[in-house]
Amino acid sequence: MNDALIVRRVLAGDVNAYALLVDGHGARLLGIISRHVPPDRAAEVAHETFTRAFEKLDTYRAESPFGHWLVRIALRRCADFWRERARRRETVFSALGPEALNWIESIPSDASAGGLDVLAEQNEAGVLLDWALGQLAPDDRLALTMTHMEGQALAEVADLLGWSLAKVKVRSFRARRKLRDLLGHLLER
Amino acid sequence: MDDGRLDQLEQVLLLHARGRKPLALPAGFIDGVMREVRAKAGARVDFWSVFAFAARRFVPAGALAATAAGGYALMSERVLSQALLTLSLHGSNGAYLVAGLLP
Numbered sequence: 001m002n003d004a005l006i007v008r009r010v011l012a013g014d015v016n017a018y019a020l021l022v023d024g025h026g027a028r029l030l031g032i033i034s035r036h037v038p039p040d041r042a043a044e045v046a047h048e049t050f051t052r053a054f055e056k057l058d059t060y061r062a063e064s065p066f067g068h069w070l071v072r073i074a075l076r077r078c079a080d081f082w083r084e085r086a087r088r089r090e091t092v093f094s095a096l097g098p099e100a101l102n103w104i105e106s107i108p109s110d111a112s113a114g115g116l117d118v119l120a121e122q123n124e125a126g127v128l129l130d131w132a133l134g135q136l137a138p139d140d141r142l143a144l145t146m147t148h149m150e151g152q153a154l155a156e157v158a159d160l161l162g163w164s165l166a167k168v169k170v171r172s173f174r175a176r177r178k179l180r181d182l183l184g185h186l187l188e189r
Numbered sequence: 190m191d192d193g194r195l196d197q198l199e200q201v202l203l204l205h206a207r208g209r210k211p212l213a214l215p216a217g218f219i220d221g222v223m224r225e226v227r228a229k230a231g232a233r234v235d236f237w238s239v240f241a242f243a244a245r246r247f248v249p250a251g252a253l254a255a256t257a258a259g260g261y262a263l264m265s266e267r268v269l270s271q272a273l274l275t276l277s278l279h280g281s282n283g284a285y286l287v288a289g290l291l292p
Contacts (some may be wrong), residue, residue, distance in 0.1 A: 015230045022219045031211035045213050050222045053227060107201065109194040116197065120204035129202045149206040183198050 003066035011058060022050050025067055029074055036078035036145055038130045043079055049074040071160060073143060082138035095129050100124045104186060132182050138174035147172040 001020070009017040029049060032041035053073050060069055103124035108115070119125060133141050146157045147168070158168045 015227055016223070018226050019219055019223050021224050026218060027211070030214055034212045035206070035209065038211070039212060042212055043218060046214075047218070047222055047225075051225050051229065054226045104198070107194055107198045109197065116201050116204060120208060125205035126209070129205055130201070130204045145206070149203060151207075152219055173277045180195060180199060183202075184195050187194055187198065 004062040007057060007060055007066065008060070010054075010130040014185060018054060021066065025070055026050075028108070029070060032071060033074050033078060033143060036075070036082050036142065038134075039126075041081065045077050049077045051123045052077065068160075072162070075161060079142055082134065082136075082141055086138065096128065100131070103129070106185075128186075130156065132179055135182055136175055136178055140171055140178060143168055143171035144175035144179065146151075148176060 003021065006017050006020050030042055032044045033045050037045050053070055103122060106119065136144065142161065146152045147154065154165055154168050158165045
């Protein structure tokens with residue numbers, strides 16, 4: 001049964017049919033969300049996404065795939081997650097913990113030194129990445145993650161976020177510059 | 190600042206981001222979502238049933254209030270027309286007559 005039919009069934013009162021949508025899209029959605037919020041919070045944001053989608057189900061128009069519509073809601077929830085967090089943001093480097101700060105010391109300045117793959121696999125890289133991304137404005141973070149980290153096309157990002165192409169370019173450029181500033185300060189510390 | 194080191198650090202973080210493994214759905218995820226969805230659906234039904242019940246109860250009172258409001262509006266409109274007519278016929282002297290007409 002296709003998604004549009006399931007949506008119609010749910011709207012007609014068969015609430016249990018919604019489980020088919022959660023089952024069909026859950027894993028993919030969680031994968032997307034986990035690239036935008038810390039992995040330990042991804043399931044919570046995915047849960048919120050599905051409940052929010054249920055509340056707004058009558059606004060879904062079957063013109064675009066249901067998964068596409070769901071991803072848009074998920075991305076908005078991710079932005080909300082960071083907005084909420086920005087209110088109590090900690091910019092102090094000590095919030096990183098001594099392990100991550102020591103790990104930064106092991107970054108070589110010479111590109112030919114190699115070993116970057118090994119460093120990237122270490123847990124501290126994830127801690128630092130989540131911390132640095134958490135310092136960015138929610139929209140900047142979304143743009144940076146989707147363009148630079150996931151390598152999505154600018155037009156695709158613009159479509160998913162409902163932004164103009166120019167906005168995606170500006171946000172993504174600005175976010176990368178901010179990230180570099182943050183990392184630069186961290187190295188100078 | 191050492192730009193070489195900064196580039197390397199940025200590169201490592203990008204590598205880490207791209208290498209992150211997709212998470213598996215935690216056990217009980219679908220059940221958890223469905224529990225909340227059913228509760229929301231139930232609450233929505235409750236709201237409309239309460240609304241319909243309240244609406245049915247207030248239909249007679251609402252109809253009476255609407256009739257009274259309509260009647261009052263009609264009477265006021267008639268008085269206003271009369272007042273305007275009086276003013277146009279008697280000029281400023283008609284103000285006394287208008288005052289007598291007002292409810």
